[in-house]
Amino acid sequence: MNNPALMDELVLSGKQAVLGAVNKGRVLVHMCRPMSDFLDAKTLKFSLPTSPTTGQLEINILMTRWKSNMHAYRYNYIVIAVGTVCMAALYFWRLLFAFFFSAVIFLFSHLSTIVKPEPIVIGQHVVSSRDKLIASSLISAIFFFVFRALTPTILLMALCFVMASIHAMLRSKPPALSAKRQEEAAEVKATNEATAVEEGSLMEEDLNNEGSNNNMRARGGGGGGGGGGGGVGHFVGGGGGGGGQSFKKME
Structure with a gap:
């Protein structure tokens, strides 16, 4: 009994036995679940847990879920x-x-x-x-x-x-949804439809406003003035009038 190597080997064997038992329990619990879950690869965990406590906790969680859906x-x-x-x-x-x-x-x-x-x-x-x-x-x-x-x-x-x-x-x-669940689902559906209609109306109004702004965006200016009269002798005639100024509507 004073041999440290022998004691370490016994402790290691005991740990492996406990982990093996926990692993068998996990496999057994998974086997008891419905076929739809059993065929789901994500739910199958055949590897050894990190510790007996972790394995036992997972078994308890799975069994609680199983019993809650009895x-x-x-x-x-x-x-x-x-x-x-x-x-x-x-x-x-x-x-x-x-x-x-x-x-x-x-x-x-x-x-x-x-x-x-x-x-x-x-x-x-x-x-x-x-x-x-x-x-x-x-x-x-x-x-x-x-x-x-x-x-x-x-x-x-x-x-x-x-x-x-x-x-x-x-x-x-x-099983079919209960009356309360059906009523809640109908309310959610009606709310979603009303929201979609309201968003569509606002979008259409924005498009109409943008079209009106484009139509009134620019207007042309007035024509230029008439030419000046002729000069006498060495005097030069007057210049023509200036062109009209265009304007742009402020948005």
């Missing part, structure tokens, strides 16, 4: 409960679990269609019942064939990934 992620919690019960029997009834998981996915897919008859949209793609059936079959097949090679941690992460996939399949159109 009404939008209600299917995730249902699948988490079902998956937790099924994972208790994972290493004993792999085949049963695969079939049961497929049935759960199929059930929730069609249940969402019954509860929400409007089309289910993911981005620009409308999910049909056929797509749901194919997806549930593929997911159950993948789970069945990879069970023997998965460790509990990786399996839990895969389950969270499938949970996010299920939520993406079941997610419908965003």
Whole structure:
């Protein structure tokens, strides 16, 4: 125990273990988020955090955001409960679990269609019942064939990934704005339109004023005077009159 090198190595190993655990937690939290966020590369941070405190803070922030939108992620919690019960029997009834998981996915897919008859949209793609059936079959097949090679941690992460996939399949159109929000949006739109009309009127008035000024900008002067009379003898005749002066309107 008096060996400094050994103590440093033990401390370093402990730090790496803590950072690794925090990093797994961050990945796990990201896997639990909706598919739209999961596919966004900006939200995926698989690098180790600078410290366990920083990593834990980020996990808390993400979990707070996830829980604050529980009404939008209600299917995730249902699948988490079902998956937790099924994972208790994972290493004993792999085949049963695969079939049961497929049935759960199929059930929730069609249940969402019954509860929400409007089309289910993911981005620009409308999910049909056929797509749901194919997806549930593929997911159950993948789970069945990879069970023997998965460790509990990786399996839990895969389950969270499938949970996010299920939520993406079941997610419908965003809810309509409330009456208050619609009223606020209408007021903002009316204000913007009134401002645009007023600015257009002022611009037209300025253009008209500028045209009038150009028309009255200059006027010509009067003609020159007549020539002087002839001289007698050696006297010279008088000079002609001066020209009129033009003027310019002051702007």
